[in-house]
Amino acid sequence: MNEIMKLIFLSDTKARQNFQSEHGLSFYIEGDQKKILFDTGASNVFLKNAEKLGLDLDSVDMVVLSHGHFDHGDGLQFIDQKTLICHPGCFVKRYRKHGSGNIGLALSKSEIQSKFDLSLSKESLQLSQHLFFLGEIPRINDFEARKTKFILEGGEEDFILDDSGLACITERGLVVISGCAHSGICNMIEHAKKVTGIRQVEAVIGGFHLKILDNQTHKTIKYLKETGASKVFPSHCTMDPALSLFYDEFGRNEVIAGTEIFF
Numbered sequence: 001m002n003e004i005m006k007l008i009f010l011s012d013t014k015a016r017q018n019f020q021s022e023h024g025l026s027f028y029i030e031g032d033q034k035k036i037l038f039d040t041g042a043s044n045v046f047l048k049n050a051e052k053l054g055l056d057l058d059s060v061d062m063v064v065l066s067h068g069h070f071d072h073g074d075g076l077q078f079i080d081q082k083t084l085i086c087h088p089g090c091f092v093k094r095y096r097k098h099g100s101g102n103i104g105l106a107l108s109k110s111e112i113q114s115k116f117d118l119s120l121s122k123e124s125l126q127l128s129q130h131l132f133f134l135g136e137i138p139r140i141n142d143f144e145a146r147k148t149k150f151i152l153e154g155g156e157e158d159f160i161l162d163d164s165g166l167a168c169i170t171e172r173g174l175v176v177i178s179g180c181a182h183s184g185i186c187n188m189i190e191h192a193k194k195v196t197g198i199r200q201v202e203a204v205i206g207g208f209h210l211k212i213l214d215n216q217t218h219k220t221i222k223y224l225k226e227t228g229a230s231k232v233f234p235s236h237c238t239m240d241p242a243l244s245l246f247y248d249e250f251g252r253n254e255v256i257a258g259t260e261i262f263f
Contacts, residue, residue, distance in 0.1 A: 004130055005031035005168050005175065007205065008260040010049045011041035011075070012235055016258035019052060020045045024071040025179055025207060025236045028055060031168060032128035037063045037082075038166060039179050040075025047078055049257050063116070064133055065090055066179025066206075067163040071236075073105045076112065084116035085125065085133055089162035093153040103150075124195040130169040136161060137183035137191050143219045144184025165206065167192035170263045172230070173200030180207040180237050186223045201227040203263060205255070207236035208246075217242045221249050233261075 008028040015021035024041030028050065037060045040046055050057050062083040065073050068090030076084070091109035093102050105112075112118060119125075124135040139145045150158040160182035168175040176192045178185055185208045193199055204224065210217045224232055234246045235255035247253075 004170060005029065005263045006260060007175075007177070007263070008053065008055070009235075009255055009257050010037075010046040010053075010055075011039075012255055012257045014254070014256040015049070016256055019049050019256075019258035021257055022071075024075070025066075026072075026075060027177065027206075028057070028060075029131075029166070029168075029177070032130050034062070034128045034131065035060045036127070036131070036166075037079075038177060039064075039066050039072040040079065042071040042074045044075060044078040045257075046075050053258065062127065064127075064166060066165060067160055067182060068092065068094070068105050069160075069180065070103055070105060072179050074107075076105070076107055076115070080115040082116055083119060084112065085119045085121065085127075087122060087136060087162035087164055088120040092158075094158050094160075095151050095153070097149055097151050124191075127166075132167045132192070132195050134164050134167060134188065134191055134195055137164060137188050139183060139187050140190060141184065141186055143216050144187050145182065148182075165192070167196055168263065169196055169198055170202055172263075173202035174198050175203045175205065175263050176201065178204070178206030178208065180209050182209055185209075186220055189223075189227060201229045203231035203233065204229050205231075205233040205235070208234050208238040208242075210234075210242040211237075211239040213241050213245060217245065221245065225249070 011026035026041040026046035065086035163182040166177040232250040
């Protein structure tokens, strides 16, 4: 098996010179003769950066939404006429416990249905020979997704059960791609192993939703070392001082909009 996947960072909190950044996340993925847009960021920044790279997003085969937060899905306002794959729980109104504005998607479910061929699944889906949508992530360990800073419209705690990701099988193992990993990046990797049947992990990319040097951060780093992942690319919602510790342990694999990597 030769290199089968190209991943380009279209939107993130940092960007290459002459590219735009934002508090949002969007990846362009190419592999298995498929072109996939994973998340769309908070605005049309992903489109502007794609244009600078000479990418024609009209040719994208499908859009995958990691979860229903504005910084991952509000860019959906700027595209249409695509297959959109996501968890059915992506469309709720949601809030921070100590905030007032809706941080869910700007578009309602009905508005999205009018723009896209909407495919909803709690279960994993095989998108191509080597690419998988992971569906709802079982929360099996004792240190991730145990508390939340978010609530739903009715006041119930929001554990963001719609949080999902992608997995790609390469000749060196799995590449696991996360939006924010509200479900826990370690939980996500374990589920990716189960879905694909592949135990070896080559790389982990995306938001880990870790910000401080707490028990979860240290246990996550310990777990990632035990998986043998050769490349770890924390981004978006992974912030200092947790981010600095990841760089210390795994090398400075910095994620910035406008760059690309191959597997």
